[in-house]
Amino acid sequence: MTGDQPLTLRPYGARALLAEVPDAPTRRALTAWLESTEHSGVDIVPAESTVLLDVSDMSVDESTAQQALRRLSAQLRDLDLTTLPPATASSGSLHTIDVRYDGPDLTTVAEQLAMSTDALIRWHASTPWTVEFLGFMPGFGYLTRADHNREVDRRHSPRSAIPTGSVGFAGSYCGVYPRSSPGGWQLVGHTEHVMFDVHGTGATAAPNDRITFQAVR
Amino acid sequence: MRHLEIVRTGPQCLVQDLGRPGLAGQGVTLSGAVDRRSLIQGNRLLGNAPHAPGLEVLLGGLELQPDAPVLVAVTGAWCPVTVDDTPAAFGTPVLVPSGAVLRLGTAHRGLRTYLTVRGGLEPLGAFAGSWSTDTSSGIGPAQVLATDRIPLGNQMLDPPEVGAVPPATAPAELTLRMTLGPRPADLSSADRSTLDRASGTIASNSDRIGIRLNGFELTGKPAGRPSEAMPLGAVQAPPSGELIVFLADHPTTGGYPVIGVVDARDLDDLAQCPPGTPVRFAVRPPPAH
Secondary structure, eight states: OOOSSOOEEEEOSSSEEEEEOSSHHHHHHHHHHHHHSOOTTOEEEEOSSEEEEEOOOTTSOHHHHHHHHHHHHHHHHHOOGGGSOOOOGGGSOEEEEEEBOOOTTHHHHHHHTTSOHHHHHHHHTTSOEEEEEEOSSTTOEEEEOTTOOSOBOOOSSOEEEEOTTEEEEEBTEEEEOSSOEEEOOEEEEEOOSOSEETTTTEESOOTTOEEEEEEOO | OOEEEEEEOOSEEEEEOSOOTTOGGGTOOOOSOSSHHHHHHHHHHHTBOTTOOEEEEETEEEEEEESSOEEEEEEEEEOOEEETTEEOOSSSOEEEOTTOOEEEEEOEEEEEEEEEETTOBOOSOOBTTBOOOOTTTOOSSOOOOTTOEEEBOOOBOSOOOSOOOOOOOOOSSEEEEEEEOSOGGGSOHHHHHHHHHOOEEEOTTOOSSEEEEESOOOOOOOOOOOOEEOOTTEEEOOTTSOEEEEOTTOOSEEOSOEEEEEOHHHHHHHTTOOTTOEEEEEEEOOOOO
C-alpha cells in the first residue's frame, strides 16, 4: 500500500527530528509502526505530510535526547517502507457521534460538494471517517474519507467564536471543534459528544480511529 | 487540609509545574513554567519534587495568607518580599506563620517571580498528572484570582535545604543560541546573514505562547506547506516579518515556515526579558543524525 519513495529525515533542533512522508498511506503506516514499537521518551506527532519525533520531556537531558533520536533515525533509515503493513481502519477504535445538521454553512458546503443539503447529510452520516491526525487544539482531529475528494473553501473571514461541538469542513478535511475557538471552517452541524475530556481521558479520537456520524433531529 | 488564601494578585498569576509532555499527538501542548530553572530552584530549596506546582507571578503584586504555617521560597525575578510587613528573604526558604500575610511587591529586572510552597499546590483542574494552566487551550486550573483558596499537596522528596539562589536577572541584551532547521536550505544566504548580524527587540504582544521579535526582516518567502508539529523553542517566520519564538503554551502544530529552534537553556532567560529588550541570535548548523 505504501509508496516506494524514501522518508526524508530532518533534524529539528537538538531534541527532535522531522520525518517527511511521501503520501498519506505512508504516514498512516509509519505512525502505526512507530506507535507499536518501543521508542521510550520520543513523542510521535503526525501531521498531513510529516511525523515529528520529539523528546518533549525537558527533564531528559540533551545528550540522552540526541542518543534516542540517533537510534530512531538509524532504525528509520533501515526501514523498508514497502514492507510496512498498511494501517487499516481495523487498527483503531470506532466512535459513533450524533450530529444535528443545523450549521450556518450547510448550504454553502452542499453547493461546493455539488449536492443537495439532504444528500450532504445522508452522505456525511453514511460511512465512517478516518482520523488522520490531531492538532490545532486539544482533541481536534482531521478526518478524511476516500469519497471526499473535493476541496471546501475556508470562510473568507474567520468567525471569532465557533461554538463547542461544531462540525465543519475545510480543504479535504472534516473536523469537530472540541471547544469554542475562532476559526474559518464551514459549519454543517453540531454535536453534544465530548471530543476532549479535560476531567479524564483527554482526546476521544486517536490517529487511525474511525468516526461514524449519525443524524439526529 | 492546608490552603493558601489569595488576597490580591498582579496582572497574571498562574499555577505552573513542569507541564505535561507526551500529549502533542492529542493536540495538547507542553505548558508548565516558562522559566523552568526558577521553579526547579524553588522546589529544590524546599525539598519538593522538581515538578511540584507553584505560582508563576507576572510582575509581582501578590498577597496571600496561609491557614497553617507553611515554608515558601520566592525565586525568579527579584521582588520585595514581606511577611506581615516585615522584610523577608528572597531565594531562600521562609516560614510564613498561619494567618500571616505574605506579600510580593513589584518585580524588578525580570518579568516572572515563582512562589513555591513546601509540598506544592494542588488546586482543582489537574489534567494528565499536571497542574499547569495552559493559557492557549484552557486545560488545567483556572487563572489564580483574589479569594481563591488553593490546597497544598505532599509533593516533597527531601527535607528543605539550607541554601540560597540568586534571582533570575533579565540580561540587558540577550543572545539566543538557535539551531537551524528543519529545512535550513530554504533560508536564503541574505536571510542567513541577517540572522547572524541583525539585532531585534522583543515586542509587547509576547506571552506564554510565544515571544515576538521585531527587527529581523527576512526576505525569503518559502513555499507554503501543510501544517506540521513544532517542538518547544521553534522560531516561526510568518509573512508579517516578525519572528515568533514558541514558549510553553505554543500550539502543537503550525503552518508558517520555521527557521530554527532556540536552545532550551536560553528560553528561561527569554521568558524573563521585558518588551524592548535587544535580542541577537547565535546560529548553529543542525546536528547530524
